[in-house]
Amino acid sequence: MNRQVLDELKQQIPLLDYLQAHDWQPARQLSRGRWMGLCPLHPDHKPSFLVDSGKSLFYCYGCGRGGDVIRFAELYHQVKFPQALTLLHQWRGLAPLLHQVTGFYRMQLHRHGEAVAYLHQRGVRSPEVIEHMRIGYAPGGCLRGWLTQLGYPLPTLRQAGLVTGVGYDAYVRRIVFPLEGNLYGRSLSDSAPPHRFLPGTKGGLYSWEQVRRYAEVILVEGLFDYAALWEAGFHNVTCSLGTHLNVRQFRQLCDGSRTVYLTLDADGNDSGQQAARCLSRSLREQGITAHLVSLPEGHDPNSFFVSGGNADEFQLLLERACL
Numbered sequence: 001m002n003r004q005v006l007d008e009l010k011q012q013i014p015l016l017d018y019l020q021a022h023d024w025q026p027a028r029q030l031s032r033g034r035w036m037g038l039c040p041l042h043p044d045h046k047p048s049f050l051v052d053s054g055k056s057l058f059y060c061y062g063c064g065r066g067g068d069v070i071r072f073a074e075l076y077h078q079v080k081f082p083q084a085l086t087l088l089h090q091w092r093g094l095a096p097l098l099h100q101v102t103g104f105y106r107m108q109l110h111r112h113g114e115a116v117a118y119l120h121q122r123g124v125r126s127p128e129v130i131e132h133m134r135i136g137y138a139p140g141g142c143l144r145g146w147l148t149q150l151g152y153p154l155p156t157l158r159q160a161g162l163v164t165g166v167g168y169d170a171y172v173r174r175i176v177f178p179l180e181g182n183l184y185g186r187s188l189s190d191s192a193p194p195h196r197f198l199p200g201t202k203g204g205l206y207s208w209e210q211v212r213r214y215a216e217v218i219l220v221e222g223l224f225d226y227a228a229l230w231e232a233g234f235h236n237v238t239c240s241l242g243t244h245l246n247v248r249q250f251r252q253l254c255d256g257s258r259t260v261y262l263t264l265d266a267d268g269n270d271s272g273q274q275a276a277r278c279l280s281r282s283l284r285e286q287g288i289t290a291h292l293v294s295l296p297e298g299h300d301p302n303s304f305f306v307s308g309g310n311a312d313e314f315q316l317l318l319e320r321a322c323l
């Protein structure tokens with residue numbers, strides 16, 4: 001790969017855009033175009049990560065690492081140089097497209113009564129949580145036409161997984177939550193598989209950059225659990241999108257000293273609780289304090305609140321959680 005191609009890639013992906021797309025937020029501005037924030041590469045409690053958006057360079061006074069967007073991708077995703085380039089190329093193609101799709105689906109949400117009714121039924125009622133999570137709705141049968149009109153070629157949409165092999169919208173009658181480089185779609189109808197993701201990784205922990213600063217973190221497995229807790233005022237909540245954490249999610253939970261409240265589903269076959277016990281052992285091996293939260297039998301955090309549980313009652317469950 002020659003110098004010119006690398007420079008082009010770096011020009012097309014401003015470091016600050018890439019950081020912010022990975023949930024990084026500047027804590028304060030030093031001078032024009034120079035920002036300080038928490039370091040996404042090491043456990044950081046006071047902002048030590050400097051970003052020069054004009055030069056597209058970073059330097060961390062905590063862990064002593066710095067460089068350009070390619071170096072950042074290497075360190076952040078823990079991959080070697082060629083893989084970092086591949087990730088950046090993919091991101092460059094996918095990010096603007098997913099941004100468009102998210103905007104389109106958000107616009108659809110309030111045009112479709114069945115979507116709003118479904119959210120209500122799952123306890124998602126406040127405009128704040130819908131805004132915070134950027135929740136949208138995929139009615140189906142209109143995304144492809146809209147994106148084609150914007151100039152996206154069909155093969156690109158197929159490759160991203162937004163359109164099926166035979167040319168239909170992949171997300172039909174689904175509530176859609178944008179993730180880091182992916183979209184989670186929850187089906188409204190019982191006849192379709194309930195969960196849908198685009199091909200590729202589910203990404204890191206949900207909203208991690210906002211949550212990691214808390215000394216106590218609540219971990220749930222589903223986005224509707226997340227929504228219910230956030231709406232009840234627990235903003236120190238994050239979500240693993242499934243019972244099992246991927247390597248990056250596990251590493252994130254361990255990126256600083258904290259207490260983690262594992263709040264997985266108390267389902268009939270005990271698989272959630274089993275996974276929680278296993279995870280709590282692994283966390284303790286890494287020096288993280290992990291508590292298991294016991295929900296009433298058959299409940300997940302979402303159904304706990306939907307069936308009338310309130311914040312005080314949930315707070316009691318946290319206080320009663322065992323090591």
Ligand SMILES: [Zn+2]
Nearest residue numbers: 039042060063
């Ligand atoms: Zn650092």
